[in-house]
Amino acid sequence: MITELNAITFKSQRHPKHRFQNLYGLLREDFLYQSWGQLNKQAAAGIDGITMPAYQQQLVGNITRLSDALKHKRFRANDIKRVFIPKANGKQRPLGLPTVDDKLVQQGVSQILQSIWEADFSAQ
Numbered sequence: 001m002i003t004e005l006n007a008i009t010f011k012s013q014r015h016p017k018h019r020f021q022n023l024y025g026l027l028r029e030d031f032l033y034q035s036w037g038q039l040n041k042q043a044a045a046g047i048d049g050i051t052m053p054a055y056q057q058q059l060v061g062n063i064t065r066l067s068d069a070l071k072h073k074r075f076r077a078n079d080i081k082r083v084f085i086p087k088a089n090g091k092q093r094p095l096g097l098p099t100v101d102d103k104l105v106q107q108g109v110s111q112i113l114q115s116i117w118e119a120d121f122s123a124q
Helices: 002-014 029-038 052-057 059-071 100-122
Strands: 081-086 092-097
Touching (some): 002 100, 029 059, 059 100
Antiparallel strands (some): 081 092
16 A cells, blocks of 8 residues: 555656546555554544444454445445533633544545645645
8 A cells, every 4th residue: 555655646746737536446445454553542432432442343344344335435424523622711622523434534535645745745
């Protein structure tokens, strides 16, 4: 997967006007495992109540299920759990907590977009 991201970065640098197609297809099982390795395992549970340790207990099955949903375009992001954290000034700061599946997909998409945009922003 690293080589695919490097190839995207290279193409983005060499052909700044290129329009990338089918980036969705990069979100395969191997890529989701790589994304899992980059997630904060101490993060709070989302609206479904599934914690990172609970998700990890069934990691192979969960990633296979998620990859299949992405492959067949059945994946839909879940609602975001809203919690409020008190601030020092007495007000509250809203936080949105996505589910673990959503975090995995977000991490993967982030890596892909970083590979494309790295050329645009590193040159400046």
